[in-house]
Amino acid sequence: MMQLPGGLYIDGVLDKRFLFKPVTGQLEMALSESALLANSLPARVTKILSEALEMLAGDVVSEKQVRALSVGDRQFLMHRLAIHIDDALLWLTARCGECGEAFDISLRLSELPVKLAGDAFPATVVEMPSGRLKVRVPTGDDQESIASVRDDSRAMQMLLTRLISFEITTAEDEVFDLASLDEAQLTTIETAVEAMAPEVASEMATHCPHCEMENRIPISPYGCMTRSVGELFSEIHALAANYHWSEQEILALPRGRRHTYLSLLGRQQGMQSRGNHVDTGWP
Ligand SMILES: [Zn+2]
Structure with a gap:
């Protein structure tokens, strides 16, 4: 069972487990079409991971759950997904x-180091003159909610406002006033996060x-989003034409099996064309 570097709290227990679905044409198609279905990069990551994961934190996967993951876990999963598809x-x-x-470098994503979450994950308390503040790590939800804000410093302010709250709030809707913190205090909070x-x-x-x-x-954690579906359409075409399977049936095949059928077809056609070579006398 694979483990997240952070995890999700389910009923007070930190659960790190996850499992990807087998790589099928459907998954490859979803990766390439995610750009059309989402209006921001974080929303696209949510769509892709919801489609690609079989299980998350011991549960069936929902977009809500994928959004609740810390940003680090989501980036880790995008890395693992790229490795799952092709290391x-x-x-x-x-x-x-x-x-x-200019020079060339080579790397394997599976060899990049991963930093595990600290003991306090996902939230800790920081002492400030204005009171004890609860600070948590950013999630996919946070990223999606500020994705449309073009101004970087405004986006950062909105993010921090979401991450910081009083440890004990007196009112339900009490919003933390970011302006009450000076530069040094903000640095302390960023270090804690x-x-x-x-x-x-x-x-x-x-x-x-x-x-x-x-x-x-x-190194972008989102490299697998730029994979092209490449040969997928011609592969669907070849299998549909020969076996008369529907597009859905072909897309549901695990990639290994799809390729096995294609190589069988290729061999058959190779034998036929070799036969033709004899007939026509061409080299
Ligand atoms: Zn140089």
């Missing part, structure tokens, strides 16, 4: 920040082969 060696081209020369938030490495350190300077190469 290929990725080649990236980077340009050295020092000498400007970082200490407990799970995280996937978002960059990789490597030395430029030309000048030996260390470069930090950004």
Whole structure:
């Protein structure tokens, strides 16, 4: 059973378990079409993970649950999903920040380090002159709610307002006033959040082969969203034409089985065309 670096609290118990569905054409299609169905990157991640997960925290998967996951867990899951689909060696081209020369680096997503959630995850109490504040890690819900805010500093303010509250609130609808915190106090809060938030490495350190300077190469956790469905449509076409299965039936096949049928078809056609070669006399 695979485990999240953070997890979800279900009835007071932290549950880290998750399981992906087998890779089918349906999942590959959902990945590529998610761009059309969601109006922001966080909403797209929610759609993709809801489609790809078989089980989350011991439960059937809902979008609500996927939104409740910490941002670190969601990024971790997007990484794991890319690995689940294909743990290929990725080649990236980077340009050295020092000498400007281009160079290639290779990596496997499964080898990137993952930071587990801290003991306090997902919320902790921070002492401030204005009182004891409860601070929690950001979730997919938080990301989706600020996704449409174009101004970065405004978005950050909205996010912090969502993450910070008084430990003991006197009124139901009491909203924490961010303006009561100075720069240093905000830094203390950010440090507390970082200490407990799970995280996937978002960059990789490597030395430029030309000048030996260390470069930090950004690695997107959302790489699998840019996968193209590639051959999927021609594969559906070949199987539908030969076996007369419906599109839905073909998309539901685990990828390995789809490819087995395709290679059987390919072999059959190869034999036929070899026969033709003899008939026509072509080399
Ligand atoms: Zn260089």
